[in-house]
Amino acid sequence: MADIFEKLVKNYGPLGQHRERAHGYFAFPKLEGEIGSRMTFRGKKMIVWSLNNYLGLANHPEIRKVDAEASAQYGLALPMGARMMSGNSVHHEQLEAELAAFESKEDAILMNFGYQGIMSAIDAICGRHDIIVYDAESHACIIDGLRLHPGHRYVFKHNDIADLVKQLERSTALIENQKAGGILVITEGVFGMAGDQGKLKEIAELKSKYDFRLMVDDAHGFGTLGTTGAGAGEAQDCQDAIDLYFSTFAKSMASIGAFMAGPKAIIDFIRYNIRSQIFAKSLPMPIVIGNLKRLDMLKTNPELKEKLWSNALKLQNGLKERGFDIGATNTPVTPVYMKGGVEEATAMCMDLRENYHVFASIVVYPVIPKGHIIYRLIPSAAHTDADIEETLIAFTETKAKLDAGVYQVTEIPDMADTK
Numbered sequence: 535m536a537d538i539f540e541k542l543v544k545n546y547g548p549l550g551q552h553r554e555r556a557h558g559y560f561a562f563p564k565l566e567g568e569i570g571s572r573m574t575f576r577g578k579k580m581i582v583w584s585l586n587n588y589l590g591l592a593n594h595p596e597i598r599k600v601d602a603e604a605s606a607q608y609g610l611a612l613p614m615g616a617r618m619m620s621g622n623s624v625h626h627e628q629l630e631a632e633l634a635a636f637e638s639k640e641d642a643i644l645m646n647f648g649y650q651g652i653m654s655a656i657d658a659i660c661g662r663h664d665i666i667v668y669d670a671e672s673h674a675c676i677i678d679g680l681r682l683h684p685g686h687r688y689v690f691k692h693n694d695i696a697d698l699v700k701q702l703e704r705s706t707a708l709i710e711n712q713k714a715g716g717i718l719v720i721t722e723g724v725f726g727m728a729g730d731q732g733k734l735k736e737i738a739e740l741k742s743k744y745d746f747r748l749m750v751d752d753a754h755g756f757g758t759l760g761t762t763g764a765g766a767g768e769a770q771d772c773q774d775a776i777d778l779y780f781s782t783f784a785k786s787m788a789s790i791g792a793f794m795a796g797p798k799a800i801i802d803f804i805r806y807n808i809r810s811q812i813f814a815k816s817l818p819m820p821i822v823i824g825n826l827k828r829l830d831m832l833k834t835n836p837e838l839k840e841k842l843w844s845n846a847l848k849l850q851n852g853l854k855e856r857g858f859d860i861g862a863t864n865t866p867v868t869p870v871y872m873k874g875g876v877e878e879a880t881a882m883c884m885d886l887r888e889n890y891h892v893f894a895s896i897v898v899y900p901v902i903p904k905g906h907i908i909y910r911l912i913p914s915a916a917h918t919d920a921d922i923e924e925t926l927i928a929f930t931e932t933k934a935k936l937d938a939g940v941y942q943v944t945e946i947p948d949m950a951d952t953k
C-alpha cells in the first residue's frame with residue numbers, strides 16, 4: 535500500500551511546483567505597514583494594486599477606532615458557540631437586519647466566511663432532484679458548492695444567454711420527466727478576474743419563460759455598484775429578481791465574514807440547515823460590530839464609491855490610451871492582458887516591483903492558457919493621482935521591455951525567502 539503522503543511530495547501541484555523559487559515573493563508575499571495605496575514589501579515602499587479595499591475602509595480612522603474599542607470591550611471569544619446553541623447576540627441580528635434592508639430583501643443570514651458560506655448554502659438548498667445551472671466562470675466557492683450537490687448540474691458558457699436558455703430547456707425537460715425538483719441558476723454580479731458584470735437583467739427576464747430561482751455571488755459588486763452601493767442587481771435594475779443575494783465582507787467592507795439575503799422563509803430555512811454555520815462558532819463580536827460600522831460608512835459616505843470610480847476610470851482610460859488591452863471590464867476590476875511565458879511574466883513582475891515600486895499580482899499558466907499573462911489591478915478610493923500616473927509609466931516601460939524580449943529568462947527568478 536502506498537503512503538498517502540508519498541504522492542504529495544512528488545507533485546506539489548500546478549502552483550506549488552514553483553514554490554522553491556517563488557515562495558514569499560510571487561506567492562505568499564508579505565505586505566507590511568498600514569493598509570493603504572502604498573505599503574512595504576521586502577523593505578521597499580510600493581504602490582499596491584492587489585487589495586480589494588475598494589472603498590478604502592481598511593484603515594479609515596473611524597473604523598480602526600470602532601474595531602479597537604469593540605476588541606477591548608468584548609475580546610475575540612464572545613459569543614462562544616454556534617449561533618444556534620449559544621453564539622447569538624443582538625449585534626449579529628442587527629447586522630442581519632441592516633444588510634437585508636440595504637439589499638431590499640426580507641432577511642439575511644451571516645456567514646463566517648464567504649467561501650464556506652455559499653458552498654454550504656448551496657448544499658442546504660438543493661436536493662438530489664434539483665438542478666443547478668451555473669456560469670462557466672463561477673468562482674471556486676460556487677464550484678465547490680456544486681461538488682456537494684447530489685443532483686444534476688449544467689454549466690452555461692460564460693455570460694452566454696443563448697447557452698443558458700439551452701441549459702434551462704434541458705433542465706426543465708428533465709424535471710418534468712422526473713416529476714420532482716426545481717432549478718437554481720447561479721452566477722456572479724461581477725466576475726472577479728475579468729471585471730465584467732454577470733448579465734443579471736437578461737437572466738432575470740428569462741424568469742417569465744422558465745421556472746427557476748436565481749442566486750448571485752456579488753462579492754465584487756457589493757459597495758462598488760448601484761446608486762446606493764447595493765451591488766450589481768441595483769446597478770442593472772433587477773434586484774427584485776435576485777432570489778438569493780450573496781456577498782463577502784472581505785472586499786468593500788475590508789473585513790471578514792459574509793451574508794446571504796432573500797425571502798424571510800428561505801433565509802430561515804438556511805439558518806436552520808446550513809451546516810457550515812450550525813456546526814461552527816459564530817463570528818466574534820468585534821467583527822460583527824466592526825461590520826456594522828463599515829456598513830454604516832458604506833451607506834453614508836457615497837463619496838468613497840465616487841472616488842473609487844474616478845480612480846478606476848483614470849486608471850482604465852490611462853491604460854487604454856497607452857494601447858493596453860483591458861478586455862471588457864465594466865467595473866473597477868482592471869485586468870491587463872499581455873502575452874508571454876510564465877518565466878517572462880515573473881521576470882517582468884519582479885522588475886515592476888524592484889525598479890518601479892509597483893506591486894501588482896500576475897496570473898499565468900496553468901490558471902490561464904499557456905502564453906498569456908494577466909495583471910489584475912484593483913483600484914480603490916485610497917489611491918492617488920500620483921499612484922496612477924507612476925503606475926501608467928511603469929506599465930508602459932515594462933511592456934516595452936517585454937515586447938523587446940528583455941525578460942526572456944529560462945527560469946523563474948529565485949526570490950524565495952525560505953532558504
Ligand SMILES: Cc1ncc(COP(=O)(O)O)c(C=O)c1O
Binds near residue numbers: 647726753792
Ligand atoms: C466571487 C467571490 N465569492 C466568494 C469569495 C469568498 O469570500 P471569503 O473571502 O469571504 O471566503 C470570494 C473571495 O474572497 C470571491 O471573490
